[in-house]
Every structure is written in C-alpha cells, then in structure tokens.
Amino acid sequence: MIDLNQSVQFIKGVGPNNLVLLQKLGINTLGDLITFFPRNYEDRSKPKKINELIDGEEALIEGICVTQMTETRFARNKIMLKMLVRDDTGDCVLTWFNQTYLKNKFKVGEKYQFYGKVSIKYGRIEMVRPVFDKNGLNKNTGKIIPIYPLTYNLSQNKIRSIIENGLKAVLDKLPETIPDYILKTYNLVEINKAIKQIHFPSDFEEYSKARRRFVFEELLTVQLALLSLKSRYDKEVDGIKFDKDVKMSDVINSLPFRLTKAQLKVLEEIDGDMESNKPMNRLLQGDVGSGKTIVSIIAAYKAAKCGYQSAIMAPTAILAEQHMQEFSNVLNKFGVRCELILGGMRAKKRREVLEDLKEGKIDILIGTHALLVEDVEFKKLGLVVTDEQHRFGVRQRANIVSKGMNPDVLVMTATPIPRTLAIILYGDLDISIIDELPPNRKKIETYPVTKNYERRIEEFIRSNVNQGRQAYIVCPLVEENEEFENFKSVVELAEKYQNDIFPEFKVAYLHGKMKQKEKDEIMQDFKNGIIQILVSTTVIEVGVNVPNANIMVVQNAEHFGLAQLHQLRGRVGRGEYQSYCILIYESNSKTTKERMKIMKNTDNGFIVAEKDLELRGSGEFFGTRQHGLPEFKIANLFEDVGILKEVQSLSQKIEESDPKLEKEENTKLRELVEEKFKDRISI
C-alpha cells in the first residue's frame, strides 16, 4: 500500500531548495502534495485565430514560424528576442526578454502552439513571454492547466511537474476513503480518478465531477466529526446541575411585559440544560429585537440564586453598558449584584471589582474582551453568555469557559444563519431559535431609493426630528474597507449635514477609529436625545437600543450584505413609533435591484439570510469577515450549499442508524473522522 505520510523529499524533482519552499506552503508529505488543490485553471486547450485575439486576454494560438529570432540589446545588458508567427488569418509578433536559449529553438516553416498574454497596439498583435509547444507535443499547451496558490519563488511549472510526479507515485494505488454505498448513491468519482482529474482535467466537466467528490468528502468529514464531538461531549463531561427549586418564573412574573411564546420555549430549553448534568452548550438565535437579552438575564438569575456566578460577554463597551443597565433594572430587586468591567477602567475601581469577584460577592460580571484577561478570577463561575457571537472567535469562547469548571454556555446571535449553515458552523452546539417578535411592534417600512431622492429624504428626516424622533445615517468608510476609499468620510458627511442641511439640530458622528471613550459618550448622548442625527459607520450595527430613533438611512446600500442591512434596520423599530429604513443605492445592476426588493418585502431575518445566500455573488453574507469558522481545503460554504444539503441528509441518516460508526460499511467514515480529530489535536 502506498504511504501517504512519506516525506515529499522522495518525490522526483524535489531537491533541498524546493523542499523548503514546499514546506512553506504546508506541504510536508506525499498526501499533502496530492491534495494541494489548484486554485484556478487556465484553458489552454482551444486555439484561437490570430485575427480573433482580444487585447489583454490570455490565449492559445497555432502558427507557423515565419522569421528567424532577432536579438536586440538594450539597457546595458538586457536582450529582447522577437519572432513572427502566422496563421491563415494574420501575423503575431512574439517577444521574450533575456531568454537567449530560445534563440535556436524554433525552425522557420514549422508549426508551434503558443499561449500567453495578448497585446494589441495600433493594429500590431503581440504576445509577450508566451509558453509554447512544438506542434502536437501538448506539454505546456493543448490542455487545461492547473494554477496553484503559490507564494513567490516556486514557479507554476515547477509545482506542476512535482505534483505530476507525485501523482505518478500514487497512480491507482490510493485506497478509497469513502464507502462504496455512498459513492454509488451520490454519484461520486472514485478517488484515484478524482485525484488525477482535479489536477489535470481534460475538460471542465471532468473537473467539476472530481471537485464534487472532494468537496463531498470534506464536508461529510467535518459534519460527522462535529456530530461525534457533540455526542462525546454530551455523554462524557460532567457539568453543573443547577437547583430545580430555583424558579425562573420569579423573574418572569416581575417583568413589565409578557414574554413571547418563543422566549418561553427557549427558556424552557435553557432551564432543562441548566438542571441537567451535562454542560449546556447552546446557540440562541433570534432576530434583532426579538428579546434575547431578557432570556440571558433570567438564566443568570437562576445561576445566581443557585450560588453560581455568571459572565456576560459583549462585543463593545456600548453594549456591555446597555446590558449592565438592563440586568440591574431587572435583577437588583432580587438582591443579585451585577458589575461591569471595561478596558479603560480606573485601576482602583477595577481592583475592587476583581477582589469582590474572587470572593464571590459579585453574581454577574458584564464586560467586553476585558473579561478575558488573566487576572479576572471568578469564585464559582457557572454560566457564560456571549452576545453577538460572531464577533468572538471560538478560541475566546474557550478562554472564558476555562475560567470555570465546565460552566454552562449560552451563545447568542442575531445573525440569522440559515439552518444548513448553522449545522456545519455550530454543529457542536444545540440550537434554540426565537422566531417571534414581541407583540405590538410596528413593522418597519423599508424604501430602497436612488440618490435622486436625497432632498426628499432630508425633508423626511427633518419632519420626524421636529416631532421629537431621531435618525441614523450609515455610510461605509475608508478605514473599515480600503475598497471604499473614494467614499466621503463619515466626518465630512457629518459636517455637511450639520452645517448645510440640519443647522437647527445636533448632528454627531461615530466611526471605528475613534477612541472607545469618545464613542461611548456620543452613544450616550444619542440615547439621551442630546444628539438627534447620528452619522456612522457600521459600528452601530450590533445591538444598540435607542427606542426613540425611528429612521435608518443607509447610503451605498448595494455595498452591504443583506444580512448586514437587516441588522442595521433592526436598530430602529424598537419603540412605539412607526419606523423607516431608507436604502440609498446607486448601482443599476439587476442583482442590486433584486436585493433591494428582498429588503423591502421581507422583514424576517432568516428569510433574508436564505435569499442572500441564494443571490450571493459578491455580497458578503455576514457583512464583516467571519471569525472562528472552520477552514476548508476545497469546499466553499456558499457555492457548495447544494452538496452541503446532500451531506447533511446523509449524516442525519448515519447518525440515526450508526451513530458511533461501528458498522462494517462505515469503517471508512470512522477512519476519516479519526483522521480529522488528529488534525485538531495537532493544532
């Protein structure tokens, strides 16, 4: 049997220098080498006629060599080589630099294939530094060529030939890793064929079949690994058993409003987890404004009354402060003590808080990343809540959890993650969903408009602010994304609004580069109604609650992901007033219009997310870059949703019929999963 763990240095073409370069790319073994998949392909299989060439494209031509190579010296010691080739439609000049060994390579009157970048100037057709083959040789041309994700110093040609040699070494000797019945049911290409075809496909259909096989394998492995991780965790780890006699209903009955059915259902699930022996590991998803915070307050109450401390982790100081207020409002009357810990806190105050925490005098500690610092020590940490989870990496979650002994963990997010994705992103968590908004919320009216409406929007804002309301204006910004460099900065825009448009109101701005303290002050002033119009980047995206604000204007809305627009929209409609979301877009593209229409017609975050996923294209699903997602070697969660669904229905069946992968037919799957865990441990 072939040993895939043998070092790549035994492969033909790998000398000491190349070995180092390969290792830099993470290629250590033969197995690494053959699963170093191309990032792209160049189709060098179909020749074009010379008179059909387009300036700037890369193309293949077939031509007869009509002149000898000419040599021109320039710039002291540089040499330019030129040659003319011809087909039945025209002439093309070929140019190389310094490659003098090419001088006698070509014979006048013979036919060759050339592939390279075309340049056409004043009707003169030229190809610079083409690769070539003698007619019929098909070494560098005449086929689809893989392009690998390389760093400098290793050429495409070199890696291609090393991989070719690696493939020769394993030729038809790879053991199949997917059980036969799965290959058949899902129409997957056998491994030996697939590995050859993914690197050197003879056409794109072959390529996509080969790719499908590896994507399927990868997703299936991750999915099964997550499931097994979950069942292992469920069974083996001893958690805290919170007291059944402490009733959540004490808090529930004290609230000025009635919880929704969805909130009650979720609380029941959480209560069940807390009272059970196994540690809670739950993801709570709920649309913006669905009332997740109160759910966490009630859970923390239960922990406190059972003698345990809770840690509540928020992604920003503004949010942490907001939570602090809400938690205190609800829980102070029950004698539960909440404290806040923030990055820029005064040293004396911080010391006091930490001491009290260590002595167990504080029941609930609310904070930002400041919670993660080493000297933050709990006496008896029993519950960890992280809010707006996607801002925290998995590692940070693990870090805070490690401050207790298998505490219960509740992860809350308003990012509506379609179920399919949630299962592969958070497969090791149980999922609860609040799928209902509190009653009497007015539906937010959404208007996508073009820039021509600017005056009318300004008047609309004016009349609302005159009635006592407040408005957000969001624009993308230089600092957050370099691509948006040409956009007016938030500061400039705010000045324009303040000086030219709304001199009678107080306008302020907020962006990511400001000091935390400044941001918090502005936000506080906005909350208190001192500021009426807040111009901002997406820093306000997460969780901020100002019920009096009823207008959200988003400029250049086409640059935001739908899920992100939905989050922004959720900043309004939090009070008793009719609220509006105005999306200003400039693009004329069909997709943009379609996306805007979805925003107008859909107020359910999950549907928005599903549609976003369908339409994606360039729009970023999560808006900002993801943290803590598993990295895939070949699968792309967005393009491969179809395969992901097949994989999930399969793994569900397997989980029901053979959860421990003990059946003979699933032996290979067990090996795949074990291999995966090996990876994890080595990380």
Ligand code: ADP
């Ligand atoms: P999110 O899920 O976006 O974090 P919040 O927890 O901030 O939502 O809740 C938004 C607002 O709704 C808060 O002011 C909260 O007090 C209020 N709220 C929560 N649940 C209910 C309910 N069942 N009925 C009425 N208002 C509620």
Ligand code: MG
């Ligand atoms: Mg919230």
